[in-house]
Amino acid sequence: MAKPEKQAAIAELADKFRSSDAAVLTEYRGLSVAQLTSLRTSIREHATYAVVKNTLTEIAAKEAGVTAFDGHLQGPSAIAFITGDPVEAAKGLRDFAKANPHLVIKAGVLDGKPLSPEELTQLADLESREVLLAKLAGAMKASLSQAASLFAAPLSQTARVVEALRAKVEAEGAAVPETANEADSTEPAESTTTDEAASVQADASATPDVAAGGDES
Numbered sequence: 001m002a003k004p005e006k007q008a009a010i011a012e013l014a015d016k017f018r019s020s021d022a023a024v025l026t027e028y029r030g031l032s033v034a035q036l037t038s039l040r041t042s043i044r045e046h047a048t049y050a051v052v053k054n055t056l057t058e059i060a061a062k063e064a065g066v067t068a069f070d071g072h073l074q075g076p077s078a079i080a081f082i083t084g085d086p087v088e089a090a091k092g093l094r095d096f097a098k099a100n101p102h103l104v105i106k107a108g109v110l111d112g113k114p115l116s117p118e119e120l121t122q123l124a125d126l127e128s129r130e131v132l133l134a135k136l137a138g139a140m141k142a143s144l145s146q147a148a149s150l151f152a153a154p155l156s157q158t159a160r161v162v163e164a165l166r167a168k169v170e171a172e173g174a175a176v177p178e179t180a181n182e183a184d185s186t187e188p189a190e191s192t193t194t195d196e197a198a199s200v201q202a203d204a205s206a207t208p209d210v211a212a213g214g215d216e217s
Contacts, residue, residue: 006056013052013060022082022110023066024093024120027075030102036078039103043092046084052077068114072107086110090124 001009017023028036028051040049054073061069082089090108097103108115115123 009053009056010060010063013057014063016048016050016079016081017061017064017066020081020083022086022089022108022115023068024080024082024090024108025069025072025106026078026080026093027104027106028078028102029076029104031100035100035102039092039096039100042096043080043089046086046089046092047080047082049078049080052079065112066109068107068109087123087126090120094121094124 024047031039036049036051043049054077057069057077057079058073061067080089080093093103093105097105105117105120107117108120110123
């Protein structure tokens, strides 16, 4: 390969390293062209799979600040440059390697951090971004619904209790003699009001709560 062509290849590889969220180095010795094509197809939604020259890749990796592949660029090498979901790409590589043992996953890098083959397997075992987001959205929705119920129920019950207390105090006030002393008029009112509040609270707890899931009619 002529020097200008080598420089162009190095620049292209360095750019791939910089623009990718993750990259996985593999050895493909023993795989047929058809098998490599099948692998590319299986992960193309999340990554591109390219056969590379070790010497040029080593130079490009250094230019891009990638050290995860140091000491691993030996034998026939190919790299999966991941620009989509790293979990899904890792799953695709793992599943293909299970069905085609000639594919050897040697090393990886994710967000600039080196990953061992074992760590890449752990990454593949994670749930996809879409699944995690769906679960998070469901958890948030449930939490908001519970919070709304917790806030709405006490307010509804409190409003009923306060209204009952107000009506009771007004009714009792009309029947209290003007000459009654303050202590005598206060104690019966407090006792009666407390009993009424307890009764209204009991009624409120037995009433279907719309915010907690009951039907309002």
